[in-house]
Structures are given as C-alpha cells and as structure tokens.
Amino acid sequence: MILSKDLVAASSTPLILSILSIEDSYGYAIIQQVHELSDGELKWADGMLYPILHRMEKKGWIESFWGQANTGRKRKYYRLSAQGTSELKQQQEQWQKLSNMISKLEK
Amino acid sequence: MILSKDLVAASSTPLILSILSIEDSYGYAIIQQVHELSDGELKWADGMLYPILHRMEKKGWIESFWGQANTGRKRKYYRLSAQGTSELKQQQEQWQKLSNMISKLEK
DNA sequence: TAAGATTACATAGAACTGCAAGGTATGTCA
DNA sequence: TGACATACCTTGCAGTTCTATGTAATCTTA
Numbered sequence: 001m002i003l004s005k006d007l008v009a010a011s012s013t014p015l016i017l018s019i020l021s022i023e024d025s026y027g028y029a030i031i032q033q034v035h036e037l038s039d040g041e042l043k044w045a046d047g048m049l050y051p052i053l054h055r056m057e058k059k060g061w062i063e064s065f066w067g068q069a070n071t072g073r074k075r076k077y078y079r080l081s082a083q084g085t086s087e088l089k090q091q092q093e094q095w096q097k098l099s100n101m102i103s104k105l106e107k
Numbered sequence: 108m109i110l111s112k113d114l115v116a117a118s119s120t121p122l123i124l125s126i127l128s129i130e131d132s133y134g135y136a137i138i139q140q141v142h143e144l145s146d147g148e149l150k151w152a153d154g155m156l157y158p159i160l161h162r163m164e165k166k167g168w169i170e171s172f173w174g175q176a177n178t179g180r181k182r183k184y185y186r187l188s189a190q191g192t193s194e195l196k197q198q199q200e201q202w203q204k205l206s207n208m209i210s211k212l213e214k
Numbered sequence: 215t216a217a218g219a220t221t222a223c224a225t226a227g228a229a230c231t232g233c234a235a236g237g238t239a240t241g242t243c244a
Numbered sequence: 245t246g247a248c249a250t251a252c253c254t255t256g257c258a259g260t261t262c263t264a265t266g267t268a269a270t271c272t273t274a
Contacts, residue, residue: 003201009232010117011205018212028251037208048233050253073240073251092209094110098118099206101144102199105125116261135222155262157224176221180270183223220271230261241250 003041012044012052014095017088020062020080027053027076053078061087110148119151119159121202124195127169127187134160134183160185168194 019025019033030053031044056062061084067077080088126132126140137160138151163169168191174184187195 003205004117004120004198005232006113006117006120007198007201007205010111010113011209013111013113014209015205015212018209022212026251037212038204041204045233045235046252047235047254051233054253069241069250071241071250075250076252091111091114094114095206095209097145097148098110098114098122099202102118102121102125102202105122105129105144133222152262153223154225154264157222158262161224178221178270180221181223182221215274217274218272221269223268224266226263226265228261228263231257231259233258234256236255237253239251242248244245244247 008042013056014088014091016052016056017061017080017084017091020078021085021088024077024079026067026078056084059087060084115149120163121195121198123159123163124168124187124191124198127185128192128195131184131186133174133185163191167191 015034015037016030019030025033027046027049031046031049034042034044053062053064057064057078060081062078063081064076064078067075069075122141122144123137126137132140134153134156138153138156141149141151160169160171164171164185167188169185170188171183171185174182176182
C-alpha cells in the first residue's frame with residue numbers, strides 16, 4: 001500500500017513526538033524505528049526527516065543535545081520538551097477525532 | 108482546538124469521499140455537513156472546497172452532474188465513482204493503520 | 215420593492231512548502 | 245583500501261494550496 005502524501009505529512013509529526021515520548025532518540029534511529037513500527041510500509045528519507053526535526057525544534061516541541069555512540073561517532077539526540085508533550089497530546093486527540101468522523105460515516 | 112493544517116489537508120479527501128458514499132451531495136451542502144459532523148470545529152471556506160472537488164473529479168474519484176433544487180436554483184451534485192469507492196476504502200485503511208501506530212506508542 | 219443576506223459555483227495566481235538531490239564525514243570489515 | 249553502513253546537513257524549485265475576488269440567482273424583511 002502506498003500511503004498518500006498528505007497522510008504521510010500529517011502523521012510524521014505525531015509519530016516523531018510519540019517515539020520521543022518513549023525515549024530520546026536521534027535522526028538515523030528514528031527512521032529505522034518508523035520503518036519497523038510500520039512493518040516496512042513507511043520508509044522515510046533522511047533528507048526529509050532532518051528538516052522536520054529542525055522545524056519541530058524551532059517550534060519548541062523538542063530539544064537537541066549532542067551525544068556519543070560507544071563507537072565514538074557523534075549523534076544529535078532529541079528529547080521531548082514539556083511543550084512537545086502537550087502538543088503530542090493535542091495531536092493525538094485530533095487524530096482520534098478525525099478518525100472517528102471518518103469511520104462514523106462508514107456504511 | 109485548532110486543527111493542524113496538515114491534518115485538515117489529509118482528512119479533507121477521505122471526509123468528502125465518506126460523505127458522498129452516504130448520498131450524492133453538492134459543494135455548499137458538503138461544507139455544512141462537515142461543519143455539523145465536526146461539532147463546529149471544521150469550517151471550510153467554499154473557495155477551498157471547490158478546487159478540491161475539481162481535483163477529485165479529475166482523478167476520477169467523483170463524478171458531477173447538474174441538478175435542480177426544488178427552489179429552482181441549480182446545483183452541481185457529485186456522486187462517488189467506483190474508483191472513488193475503492194479509494195475511500197484505501198484511505199480509511201491508511202488512517203486506521205497510522206492511528207494504530209500513533210496510539211500504540213502511547214505510554 | 216429595494217436592499218441585504220443567503221445560496222451556489224468558479225478560478226487566477228500569490229504564497230507557501232516539502233523533500234529530492236547532493237554534500238560531508240566517520241566507522242567497520244573483508 | 246574500497247565498499248558499505250552510519251550519521252548529519254542544506255538548498256532550491258516543483259508542485260500544491262487556498263485566499264481573494266468575481267458572478268449571479270433566490271430569499272427575506274422592512
């Protein structure tokens with residue numbers, strides 16, 4: 001199944017917020033987490049994710065800090081901010097509301 | 108609650124398809140139906156809806172025909188095509204899948 | 215019966231934006 | 245040593261969206 005562009009766009013933010021609500025993560029890992037979570041249906045390009053992360057940070061939903069893998073390679077981790085937590089809650093509610101509207105109409 | 112732009116964009120198509128799956132309708136009425144269904148939270152501008160309807164028709168999901176209200180005023184009705192029916196089903200599945208992913212992550 | 219509100223549809227194009235493409239760099243391992 | 249995986253970044257424009265604007269018929273009410 002190919003997910004519609006609109007839906008992918010609309011789901012990316014809540015998905016990232018959700019993932020970060022479980023534990024801090026970094027760009028490259030988030031891509032893989034999404035890939036697994038979706039059973040391979042969502043395959044984000046990295047060039048698509050990083051701008052989203054930057055935008056979310058600018059909005060104050062997430063905060064970044066540099067970390068180090070045990071390999072020595074540096075990673076830019078993100079953590080959910082307080083604002084991001086409330087944003088996540090709101091977006092989940094919105095999804096729920098729209099899902100209900102759409103499925104309520106099902107014959 | 109202000110619905111995020113992305114979500115509004117992603118939901119407009121399945122919403123319209125859903126409404127038309129119940130019964131044929133026309134632009135002006137669809138706006139009101141969405142307004143009611145959402146308990147006043149979604150307030151589409153007409154200038155926003157008509158282009159969407161045209162796009163959907165171009166994609167073959169809906170078909171238009173001119174009708175007449177009992178008042179004598181002409182109306183452009185839309186009906187769901189076979190293609191639109193299968194598109195609706197797909198989009199509903201996609202919504203479901205993403206909703207599940209997002210809510211499964213909830214702590 | 216005139217003015218204002220409502221119903222109803224249409225479209226150009228300004229304004230926005232998403233993301234593909236292209237770039238850099240380090241670690242691993244055969 | 246070179247191929248592959250890991251890891252991050254940004255620009256630019258192709259494509260989209262919907263605001264602003266226009267038209268016109270019908271209804272209401274004073």
